[in-house]
Amino acid sequence: RMENGAGSTKEENLLSRMALNDNKAGMEGLDRDKINRIIMEASKGSRFYGNELKKEQQVNQRIEKMMHQKAQITEQLLQKAQAQVEKMTSELEKSRDLSRVIVHVDMDAFYAAVEMRDCPELKDTPMAVGSMSMLSTSNYHARKYGVRAAMPGFIAKKLCPSLVIVPPNFDKYRAVSEEIREIFAEYDPNFQPMSLDEAYLDFTDHLEQRQSWPESSRTHRCRSRSNTPADESDKTEEGTDLSPVLFEDSPVSSEGDAAGSFEQFGTSVEEAVREMRFRIEQKTTLTASAGIAPNMMLAKVCSDKNKPNGQYRLPPTREAVMDFIQKLPVRKVCGIGKVSEKMLNALGITTCSDLSRQMALLSLLFSETSWHHFLQISLGLSSTHIPRHEERKSMSTERTFKELSKPEEQLSLCRELCDDLAEDLKKEALKGKTVTLKIKNVNFEVKTRAQTLPYAVATAEDIFAVAKDLLKTEIENESPQPLRLRLMGVRISAFVSSDGKTPMQKSIISFLQLGKRDHSRSSPITHRKPEGVSRGSLVRNHSSLSFKELMPKDLNSRLQSQVHRMKDDLSENELASHVQPHASTSGCGTPAETFTCPVCFAKVKTTDLNVFNRHIDSCLSDAAKREDEASGSESDLDPEDDHRKSTVVTQKKEKPRDLKNEASASGGELDLGRVSPQEGQQTLKNNLVSLIQVDKKPVALQQQSSLSRSPLLTCPVCQRAQDTDDLAVFNHHVDLCLNQEVLHELGGQTAFTGKPPAVKNSFSVGKCVSFTSCLISISFIDQIRDTPSSPPSKKAKSLGLCNTIDKFFR
DNA sequence: TGAGGAAGGACCC
DNA sequence: CCCCAGGGTCCTTCCAAG
Known part of the structure; x- marks a missing residue:
């Protein structure tokens, strides 16, 4: 393989950004070339394309720089790094905790599935939820055409002219989400929702209790549409509807859907998860997939494995984990996106086993946080305790529109956004000190301009007062030329708690990782032994020593x-x-x-x-x-x-x-x-x-x-x-x-x-x-x-x- | 030297 | 014919004041 990303043509490079991303479920065995041709055809020459080209070049430069750095690395440097990596590896290894049972649940093609459930005509046609400019998700039928989430509708239409695009109905999704969360809570009251359709659960405690449960507690009625309080208005056709067929060869989820029959589940993890999925399906007529593993990262990958309507369990042994990890393409790992993938590829890394092979090198080329993350991935480690979701850090609204160049219009739009934002803010009784204006011009170039006030604001007026200034300076900045905008957004952050004084910032606690629940992403230390006495010395960088x-x-x-x-x-x-x-x-x-x-x-x-x-x-x-603050009150x-x-x-x-x-x-x-x-x-x-x-x-x-x-x-x-x-x-x-x-x-x-x-x-x-x-x-x-x-x-x-x-x- | 803001990005869904 | 969302989080880099 060519190790050097530079030197290929623009076209080829661009493909990595624009091309179909078929690493997701339901997209196997497609005619990629044909699809990519259509995508490129539809994109060519657009301003969007131009901007993508630019971004692509930036990434390439990053890679070049990296390769240059790589070339400078001496053998001894590498060896030193290797030693460090090994030391750290063994420490991490010591902290490996396989005792937890983490489950990641993910609804199958959620929005699309909901729409299909509620509109039978949609069941047999390729459809997607979204708009002409962007799709949120597509059903599996549509995926066969290469139509997938994050693809603009107009391109999807080119790939699949018969595609039906239905506008999103978030209220409905939220309602369904509530239903499934009620079920989640029964297995883990502290489950963490990641979005409307996805959550992490810690099954450990449930399983322990489950062992002593009588069979009756593990028996669930089929199609119990009855009268659960949360049972929403999915009455489109009460008794008749079965789960939407997402896939022709989709495994039949539950035998005997004759009303009134019962399904009994065992006490094993798999049975418990199967039961949960069964109940989700009974309650919502929608299917979910799940992954079972000893930590969050693995669970997440596993949930994708048997999608749709399936589950996969990774046994909690080091061998199983390592074996699983070796073959895993880095891109599958949550947190490694297009860019990281490309950079890693440039170093000859595509799978996680490559990752561990090159750790020493990576430790010299990437930031501490990055390579620590890589190292953990390569060892199949990540959080074994699900962090409680914390309070939000920012709130924003943004809108895309067709070109807007008149300052008056821009200002009034800005005002509208502020109104909306203030309204949202009010719902959560939040006030923030930092107001950020975001603008994207017609060439897709994004800018953000922020200002932090000495006090927190929440009203539309106050926010607008700041946003307006920011916008004005941007307008003036462009001087004779008008600002040609395609997107504007307003964000507020640096919240203070309700008393209006207290910034909610990071604390020592999280630094020390004493919390029962870990911070999955931000921190290199994510493991905690059951007794929690020591967590090794992962915080160390080159010279610092461990707490212990x-x-x-x-x-x-x-x-x-x-x-x-x-x-x-x-x-x-x-x-x-x-x-x-x-x-x-x-x-x-x-x-x-x-x-x-x-x-x-x-x-x-x-x-x-x-x-x-x-x-x-x-x-x-x-x-x-x-005391610095002037307001002595x-x-x-x-x-x-x-x-x-x-x-x-x-x-x-x-x-x-x-x-x-x-x-x-x-x-x-x-x-x-x-x-x-x-x-x-x-x-x-x-x-x-x-x-x-x-x-x-x-x-x-x-x-x-x-x-x-x-x-x-x-x-x-x-x-x-x-x-x-x-x-x-x-x-x-x-x-x-x-x-x-x-x-x-x-x-x-x-x-x-x-x-x-x-x-x-x-x-x-x-x-x-x-x-x-x-x-x-x-x-x-x-x-x-x-x-x-x-x-x-x-x-x-x-x-x-x-x-x-x-x-x-x- | 270093807390914190600002700006830009990568990533996720 | 129509030419790529919107809501978040986290990370990195730069900067300037004291």
Whole structure:
């Protein structure tokens, strides 16, 4: 094979972008050449084509650059890299967890299937859902013509003149989605929907319980159209309709669809998944496919394997996994798209086995995140725990239209978009600080222009005020020429939580990966042993060492086990007790839950402890920054805060002194300040409270002093009034006090200095615990790890609190 | 040195 | 005859202030 992508003609190159992408199900054995010819024919000369050409060249340049880099790599460099890769591989290998049963479910040709179900005439003709300009999905009939999702309708029509294109009906899909999610929830209440038709489920717990289920619980009636409450209006023809035939040779899903008959399922994974799919079909008349594997990435690939209406299980053994992976084309892996594929191809990599063969090289040519990702793929590793979907990060609306060049029209369109966006924002009660304008000109060149405000906005007026400016400058920028637009969009991001102050940003927690649920994509560390004690040292880059290696043994394990105990108890007991009938952002059918932040006292709507911790994180950092803001109205002494605070306090309950009980107490709110410091294991928690206090107080105090003069400062740690009005001096004192605590902690002592716990306020402890433990550990780690290249704990720095700990270590 | 914004892209469905 | 969506997330690179 030619290893060098450069040198071929434009035509050939372009083909990789434009050509039919037939790596999906239902597209085997097509006349690719003919199809590609038609596609090219239809595209040639268009502005779109021109732009694709341009993008293609950019990719080629990237590849060239990469090849050039490759040429510079010396043998020893490669060997060094190889050593690194091997070391990392063995560590990853150690962390391999095959104990989980992850299932990825995916509805077959979802939108199209729904439409076919509801309109029998469509059943036997090639059809697609979408518009002339873009198709969302096509039925399997249409796929035989090469018609597939993400293909413009007009081209599809050329491939298949008889194609029926039906406009999407999202409300209907959403309704069906709700139905299937109800079923999902029965197998995993924490399932994660990826879209309307797709979800990841962790079957592990279900299977465990299932073993002891009586047969009756595993028996399901056929065609039980009866009266499930969620049974929507799919009455087109009640009794008669069977599942749409997606494929002529589609396996008959369930024997005996005579009404009233029953189907019984076993206790194995496969039976359970089959049962789930059966129930989906009974309920919706639509079929689903599923993949069963020990982690998410594999499950996803597996769900594609026997599509449509099939399932595939990858046995949870290393051998099976590795065998499966070897033959797998890299492109099949979620996250590797056209471009990555092409780049990898240029290096002679097409399958995952190629991937592992070339890891050393890849580690030198790609970014850390990238090659770590590659490495994991090549080992068949990925998240074994399904992350809770987090709160959204942005919201946008955009619209494509035929050329729009008049500034007035552009402005008014922009206004419309802002109106729409504001409306959507309102539904979720969100406010954001960053407004982004997106424009695409008639040549398909996309630009985004963003502006971040010092405050959050949500109304159409406010958003438009920003978007308008951005648009105007773009118009002016083009000066004499008009802006010839084909698309405009407005996005808002950098949300603040409902109290209007707290940025929701990433936190230490996620960095440390202490969450029960992993972050599949973003983080290189995605594995967690059942006991969760250590996760190896995957965070390391060249020079940094692992947490485990760096943490003093005792503290390390103490922190970890405590955090884990807390976390587990919390997520299982406390979380449940906080259920609140508020609509969840996801709408995935799981109940929304709310926590009260001990810092800002805002209600945080989430089911994920990580998310909540993140909130606290950002709250703390926000508090530190808040004083900069001109609007003096929002001080920590805000009466409203006090009000909320008291609400929290009243929620607290007396807790037994025993740590375990405390941690797992279902009531939730602990009065940390009153916990006796004598109990060894609790020192951490005491520290925690102090830390939070320390962080919080000075802010308030500083604010105070800047506004007026009230020099009487009381140390929140030792509780003694400090005879100074110099904040620097005061802070220094607090530092010292604080450091004593930490010192004791590090010294392995069980109680700190003997001073009474300084804190009077109650906090909803459990929720803070893991957070602060992390805080401690991270600052700590950063200091120990004195390699210059070690990334300092960015988050810790921003917490304002790190100073104190930092000083201690200096 | 480095948090964070801005801009551009890759990818997913 | 009609000439390629819209809603997201994450990552990388550049930049500028202190």
